[in-house]
Amino acid sequence: MNQSNETGDGRLDFTEERRLIKAAQGGCAVSAHRLISAHQDRLHAFVWRMLRNEHDTDEVCQEAFLRAFGALAGFDFNYRFSTWLFTIGYRLCLNQMRRRSDHGGSIDFAAISATRRETDAPTDASEAVANSDQARQLKDAIWGAVDDLAPPQRATVLLFYREQMSCQEIGEVLKMPAATVKSHLHRARAKLRENLSGSVAEQWADVRFNTEAG
Amino acid sequence: MALTCRNVQHLHDAYLDSDLSASMIAEVDAHLLQCPECQRQIDMVRVCGNVISRDQSEPRAADDFAARVLSALPRQRAAAPAPVVLLTRRQSRRVVLERVAAGFIPAMAAMIGLSLLVFPAATDHSTSPDRQVGRVLGESATRTAVSPTLALGVQDIVSPTLSSIDNASRAVGDLQDFAGLTLRDAREQLAASANPPAAPAEDAFSGAFLMQMLHPLLGVVSPVPTEPAPAQTDDVVRF
Ligand SMILES: [Zn+2]
Numbered sequence: 001m002n003q004s005n006e007t008g009d010g011r012l013d014f015t016e017e018r019r020l021i022k023a024a025q026g027g028c029a030v031s032a033h034r035l036i037s038a039h040q041d042r043l044h045a046f047v048w049r050m051l052r053n054e055h056d057t058d059e060v061c062q063e064a065f066l067r068a069f070g071a072l073a074g075f076d077f078n079y080r081f082s083t084w085l086f087t088i089g090y091r092l093c094l095n096q097m098r099r100r101s102d103h104g105g106s107i108d109f110a111a112i113s114a115t116r117r118e119t120d121a122p123t124d125a126s127e128a129v130a131n132s133d134q135a136r137q138l139k140d141a142i143w144g145a146v147d148d149l150a151p152p153q154r155a156t157v158l159l160f161y162r163e164q165m166s167c168q169e170i171g172e173v174l175k176m177p178a179a180t181v182k183s184h185l186h187r188a189r190a191k192l193r194e195n196l197s198g199s200v201a202e203q204w205a206d207v208r209f210n211t212e213a214g
Numbered sequence: 215m216a217l218t219c220r221n222v223q224h225l226h227d228a229y230l231d232s233d234l235s236a237s238m239i240a241e242v243d244a245h246l247l248q249c250p251e252c253q254r255q256i257d258m259v260r261v262c263g264n265v266i267s268r269d270q271s272e273p274r275a276a277d278d279f280a281a282r283v284l285s286a287l288p289r290q291r292a293a294a295p296a297p298v299v300l301l302t303r304r305q306s307r308r309v310v311l312e313r314v315a316a317g318f319i320p321a322m323a324a325m326i327g328l329s330l331l332v333f334p335a336a337t338d339h340s341t342s343p344d345r346q347v348g349r350v351l352g353e354s355a356t357r358t359a360v361s362p363t364l365a366l367g368v369q370d371i372v373s374p375t376l377s378s379i380d381n382a383s384r385a386v387g388d389l390q391d392f393a394g395l396t397l398r399d400a401r402e403q404l405a406a407s408a409n410p411p412a413a414p415a416e417d418a419f420s421g422a423f424l425m426q427m428l429h430p431l432l433g434v435v436s437p438v439p440t441e442p443a444p445a446q447t448d449d450v451v452r453f
Contacts (some may be wrong), residue, residue: 029284036280044275054273061275065283142265161266186227192262193255 012038017081025072036065039082042163043089049158050093050151060096064089079172082163086173090155097151145195153188156181217245222252230259 012020012035023031043064048057067088068081075084146154152174159165159173167181174181217225222245228234229242246253276282 032287033280033284036283040275040279044279045270045272048272057273058276058279061279062283062286066286069283069287138261139265139269139271142262143269143271145262146266157266161263164267182227189227189230189259189262193258196258196262 010038014080018077021072021075021077021081024069025075032069035081039085042082043085045162046086046158047089047093049146050090050155051096052147056096060089060092064092083165083169083172086159086163087175090173094151141196142192145192148195149188149191152176153184153191156184157188160185217241219249219252222246222249223255226256226259229256230263
């Protein structure tokens, strides 16, 4: 009956989030646990898309939460917890990428394709259309194109579509003006279109991925 | 005038993000209906958006992720200040009392504990301590066949010391009574605060917390058995 404190996709509503942050500020571990649970998969997905490495992702996510809680006393209630968390997470991702390139490391493509096959298992029965082989190829092509985007563009696209953040909010996360975010989004879309031209995506442009589409 | 493909390309983002006026949307729609190339480009970006927002095929965070984060956070120590929660005036008074008790009672208990160690026989302060000590000395004198004069001599020497000890032990006794009263009050208040009628469980730990801190103390000063401190104190984290 009292399910109104979470929205349909398990996200906390603003009031509940405020209450949990205040309780966590007072040392309430139960509230801290709920804050973590409500955000862990979202942050994990974002960081994994940025880094494409499971081990680094886990480390960065843990560090992001520890930093967020370490500074929770000064939390500004004008922001969402997620905005703050993703800001920290994004900065840690950039540091991690820098460290990786300093060490001459590169993305393990074999590991990526293995992970992708393994994790591409259908998660939702309502995506019947998207479970066909062609749809899987389409998804692979699209995620491949997303992987090819420069980090700020990739982050913009992920935060815009997955997190449904406004350009203003994305600007807060990426530490850039909303106008710059807009141009990142524009260039990202152009690049996606360009990279997907001639691929399977062209024949499957009308695939619908959810029941509410159309 | 109808939009050209170039015009539509410029309006792509605004069209996709619904940043256009209704009349402009109608213009773009009209173009898309008779231009498969522009329609295909729009569709492609739309499908990308759908996949990115809804194809959640990324690995999820590990099952123990939240627990690991929590355990990596510094734990709240017994000496840490009680968390600040919004309180009514009556509750605030209670919290002030609790905090005073939290600081004052352990200090007092330490004193009492120390006195009990130093003067183990002085707990019954209605009996003169030098009489007790004299009796003990007398018994030991009998047992070890030491002459009574020697025992008396010893008593003369220790007597002034003993009378000052007597005073001290009276003071300790008074203190003990006072501590007993204060602790009883504190315990009653804590018992009330540990189970506030309708407060959420997570707000209850400040009482439980104090209770645990006082727990060994209550055992020392008064024989009243106390319920074990809730394990909830383990769940307190400090940021
Ligand atoms: Zn056209």
